[in-house]
Amino acid sequence: MGGQMQQSNAAAAASLYDQPGAAGGSFYSAGPTSDAGDAVMARWLQSAGLQHLASPLASNNMPNALMQGYGAQSTEEKQRLFKLMRNLNFNGESGSEPFTPTVQSVPADGFHSPEFRGDFGAGLLDLHAMDDTELLSEHVIPEPFEPSPFMVGSTASFDDENSLIGNKHLRGEGQADADAPAVLTAYDKEIVPRENNVAKIRVVVRKRPLNKKELSRREDDVVTVYDNALTVHEPKLKVDLTAYVEKHEFCFDAVLGEDVSNDEVYRGTVEPIIPTIFQRTKATCFAYGQTGSGKTFTMKPLPIRAAEDLLRLLHQTVYRNQRFKLWLSYFEIYGGKLFDLLCDRKKLCMREDGRQQVCIVGLQEFEVRDVQIVKDYIERGNGARSTGSTGANEESSRSHAILQLVVKKHSEKKDMRQNTDGNEAKNGKVVGKISFIDLAGSERGADTTDNDRQTRIEGAEINKSLLALKECIRALDNDKLHIPFRGSKLTEVLRDSFVGNSKTGKKSFKKWKCEEGSITKLTTSST
Numbered sequence: 001m002g003g004q005m006q007q008s009n010a011a012a013a014a015s016l017y018d019q020p021g022a023a024g025g026s027f028y029s030a031g032p033t034s035d036a037g038d039a040v041m042a043r044w045l046q047s048a049g050l051q052h053l054a055s056p057l058a059s060n061n062m063p064n065a066l067m068q069g070y071g072a073q074s075t076e077e078k079q080r081l082f083k084l085m086r087n088l089n090f091n092g093e094s095g096s097e098p099f100t101p102t103v104q105s106v107p108a109d110g111f112h113s114p115e116f117r118g119d120f121g122a123g124l125l126d127l128h129a130m131d132d133t134e135l136l137s138e139h140v141i142p143e144p145f146e147p148s149p150f151m152v153g154s155t156a157s158f159d160d161e162n163s164l165i166g167n168k169h170l171r172g173e174g175q176a177d178a179d180a181p182a183v184l185t186a187y188d189k190e191i192v193p194r195e196n197n198v199a200k201i202r203v204v205v206r207k208r209p210l211n212k213k214e215l216s217r218r219e220d221d222v223v224t225v226y227d228n229a230l231t232v233h234e235p236k237l238k239v240d241l242t243a244y245v246e247k248h249e250f251c252f253d254a255v256l257g258e259d260v261s262n263d264e265v266y267r268g269t270v271e272p273i274i275p276t277i278f279q280r281t282k283a284t285c286f287a288y289g290q291t292g293s294g295k296t297f298t299m300k301p302l303p304i305r306a307a308e309d310l311l312r313l314l315h316q317t318v319y320r321n322q323r324f325k326l327w328l329s330y331f332e333i334y335g336g337k338l339f340d341l342l343c344d345r346k347k348l349c350m351r352e353d354g355r356q357q358v359c360i361v362g363l364q365e366f367e368v369r370d371v372q373i374v375k376d377y378i379e380r381g382n383g384a385r386s387t388g389s390t391g392a393n394e395e396s397s398r399s400h401a402i403l404q405l406v407v408k409k410h411s412e413k414k415d416m417r418q419n420t421d422g423n424e425a426k427n428g429k430v431v432g433k434i435s436f437i438d439l440a441g442s443e444r445g446a447d448t449t450d451n452d453r454q455t456r457i458e459g460a461e462i463n464k465s466l467l468a469l470k471e472c473i474r475a476l477d478n479d480k481l482h483i484p485f486r487g488s489k490l491t492e493v494l495r496d497s498f499v500g501n502s503k504t505g506k507k508s509f510k511k512w513k514c515e516e517g518s519i520t521k522l523t524t525s526s527t
């Protein structure tokens with residue numbers, strides 16, 4: 001599942017071209033280019049495997065050179081050159097005239113080819129998603145990003161072999177672009193400019209240990225976990241009733257064994273995305289799996305850790321004086337309807353504005369000043385959440401719960417005005433957000449025989465929305481132009497997490513027990 005992160009590209013290029021000695025401060029400025037500029041350009045070209053074009057392009061204006069197909073001979077070279085240009089084009093916010101390639105300037109067979117779209121991702125070119133922030137120029141950081149303790153490669157624990165699963169992937173080892181780091185340190189930007197591409201979707205599977213009930217029944221553990229893959233050993237019977245075991249192998253971006261702690265889950269999935277929230281990213285992390293597989297157990301601590309790191313970043317030098325604030329909201333989708341979990345389950349309405357931005361009318365947002373507040377709100381929200389008992393889980397979540405942490409920028413003037421009506425969150429401009437979604441557990445029909453009517457209706461609604469979600473993810477991953485968002489309320493609400501500058505992390509959960517449903521789930525997640 002490959003994809004790109006435009007904003008990281010922006011940050012990378014901004015820092016490269018703002019270096020002292022780099023030509024003109026802007027790639028697009030015409031005229032003589034300095035040696036430093038040539039070197040930078042050479043590195044960019046090298047990163048796309050186009051080093052042989054370095055000299056003619058360095059001494060010319062690159063957009064024009066590209067328009068004329070300068071140097072690039074084959075279609076593939078032209079595509080690569082265009083992609084490189086496109087990446088740079090997202091950095092045009094430094095004040096220079098952005099280069100907008102016309103349809104004619106792009107090789108007809110290149111731009112529309114699946115390979116080409118695959119690198120940018122169909123959803124990633126949605127410019128509507130950018131309008132609501134209008135913060136680009138303010139976000140250009142004139143100095144390398146202040147190293148944060150949770151950036152890839154900056155902590156000892158991240159280098160620790162046992163510490164994290166996803167580390168290898170985040171560094172781009174083993175797999176190509178799809179596993180490139182979500183977050184770049186200044187060092188990364190210099191050395192590996194292409195690695196600022198991160199996967200659009202990252203799928204991590206966590207295996208939960210046997211619970212007491214299962215242990216007492218002496219049921220076998222049929223899942224073996226290794227590296228980023230797992231094998232399910234499914235006991236089967238031949239027609240002559242001879243027992244045999246069928247093996248099913250699945251590969252994911254990361255697979256977490258039963259001994260992995262919640263903290264390690266955070267460090268391998270959400271932590272690397274956190275700094276990108278300040279760069280207009282809308283990230284989503286959701287837990288998907290059968291009822292009783294451990295979704296709530298895994299999701300509950302993640303927003304707390306994320307809020308802690310977001311608050312720490314807010315206080316870093318680069319953001320301290322920018323009037324950024326962190327806001328929290330928590331709501332659920334139950335039976336196709338939205339309820340505010342922090343406001344007496346007030347019924348909410350979902351609307352799309354003129355720019356196709358999802359707005360949840362009436363949703364209360366609370367300012368987060370410290371982590372304790374987040375803990376309190378999560379407790380409060382979980383207490384208000386719709387739960388019930390199913391055959392597989394006594395305290396089963398019967399709704400999709402969505403907790404959002406939003407970084408907003410506030411202007412002094414507006415803050416003063418709205419302090420009087422107490423509606424401060426509304427006046428901030430969204431810088432970026434991260435949504436944590438604890439999906440309701442899916443159920444197989446065979447597990448629902450003991451359920452009452454209400455539970456079955458709930459189950460049908462849950463399965464329907466999960467199916468719609470699967471369709472959207474599949475369409476997104478296949479770079480389909482049409483993403484069927486309107487399939488359910490859940491996917492409608494998630495719309496802006498799938499388009500624009502978004503990243504989606506998905507955790508699938510594996511129960512130890514081998515069931516038809518488990519294998520279906522893993523097959524769905526791995527495709």
Ligand SMILES: Nc1ncnc2c1ncn2[C@@H]1O[C@H](COP(=O)(O)OP(=O)(O)OP(=O)(O)O)[C@@H](O)[C@H]1O
Nearest residue numbers: 208290291292293294295296297393396397440441
């Ligand atoms: N990795 C784990 N380690 C220890 N216990 C776990 C783990 N994962 C889940 N559990 C336990 O399993 C039980 C079910 O977990 P949980 O409620 O999170 O499932 P769920 O997938 O959210 O179910 P549902 O969809 O029905 O709400 C809980 O008692 C939880 O404490």
